[in-house]
Amino acid sequence: MATIKDVARLAGVSTTTVSHVLNETRFVSEDAKARVMQAVAALNYVPNTVARSLKGGSSRVLGMLVTDTNNPFYADLIQWVDRVAYRHGYNLMLCNTQGNADRARDYLAMLAQRRVDGMLLMSSDTQQETMADLSERLAMPAVVMDSAPAEAGYDRILDDSEMGGELAVTHLIEQGHQRIGLLAGPLSKRNSQSRLSGYRHALTKAGLAADDNWVCSDELSFEGGYRAMHALLARQQQLTAVFASNDLMAMGAMRALMEAGLRVPEDVSVVGYDDIPAARYCNPPLTTVRQPMEALAEQALSMLLDRIREPSLPGRQVVLPPALVGRDSVAPVN
Template structure:
């Protein structure tokens, strides 16, 4: 393996000069700098940034733990965080907990062993204490995103979940839907509860009450949306609209309807949540509540770097707005058609 000594010998300079060029922390004559860079390229020299970071008490590496990298929302959010981190001079180590607390704790140990400068945790459960205790015990800064866990001592990046649920309900009511179902996510995280409250609030303003039979649950994945839609149809065959708590499950729900010969939106309207890429690529285009993915990523990096640089700074909780994106999976009902004849499905 090429060493800094090899580069110094090839460029006919001292090791200290090579170090100054590579680190960029002191001025070097342009001719000498060019000679060193040429030697670096010819010898394919790769500095040991981890060792350098340990000497300088930082590694310029950040850990990112997400619950499910097969979900496009988390993939897109991870990309947004990686882009923001790279722009700030940090490398991001991605860890997928796969909805497993045991796997998440194992990844925390990996990140700590790599001496990361901080950790970002996305969509944690209501009991992430083991994970956080392990991180904070090492005095490593952490930021929670999209979690809404009552931990006032930690920086958090949140979205307006209540408003998101309210917008979905308000929109369906404005289209004259009254027989409305809902596919939520289990286990019921705190942010899910806020979304439900907002949705119920909008429907209650129109005199619509959601019964227990109007709810089905999935785990956030495509197949669970498909199965939940089947269950919902069995219990409530006369639905005209369904609010699905993430886009991936919404796409599964739409295909479950298609499999039974039910058209979207002609027979049942569907509204999702998140606005992943496939929401616009799918046909028909999915009407959804958009989370500000790029803004979440940028705020996560901003908050974490502020915490790294100012460890005594009071924690901040940032709440970002959501937005209704109208596409093609919802249609208005005529007022006299809002009460429809029950349908039967085999």
């Protein structure tokens, strides 16, 4: 098995230079860097991360907490984060909290014991009592990839959910719709509240009443959308369009509409949120609001690596704008 000395000998540099290239700890000329990487490839050199962790305090491992890996949005995001982490020479340790705050705390303690270099938090259950004591209990860099409270003191990267909700409803209004329902996620979640605010703002700007009788809240799932759509139809039989707080809810709603004898989009137009892969393949393909998945992964890793290198940096917040993706589930009002 090749050693770091073998790489240095083949590249014609010192072992220190090889270390700086692999760990990105100091400037190395492009020529020397290229020779080192060529030698690494030629020798199939694999760094000893355990020894490197003991010697330099770096495990080259990042932790990631998510609420539910069964949600296609999280599954897609995890793939992007893993690609970016791998490109930077890090492995990703994934922890699925399954929506359980106690489990989230246990995973956070385990990650600290494993000496991961930093962690990414995308878990709404850490936003309640867990977040309040994390800053005192954890001695590692962290970036929150959703709407954690600002007082938690972490670097945060957020989707502009209010803007996304406004984009969705404005698109429906532009198609002539005025009787627009909202299938909201749990209103204890900040993203659900923000999308509700965007819904109201779009209606108000268009001179339409923002009436809470047109809003039904349920889980961010197929079943939640299905139940919420049936509940909304029971109250508002004259609706012509609906905005769902995520794509899973939108697909559940489409099923409920079909069972009620209503066609999408001829009778009721539907807009979702997230642009999960299945959105383009459902029938009809779903108009939705896309979160910039690749940019989210890139920005989160960049912020975390900055924090690992410079722990004393002031806390930062980056908000990424969403974009509307028009497909066939929306039509002009009939």
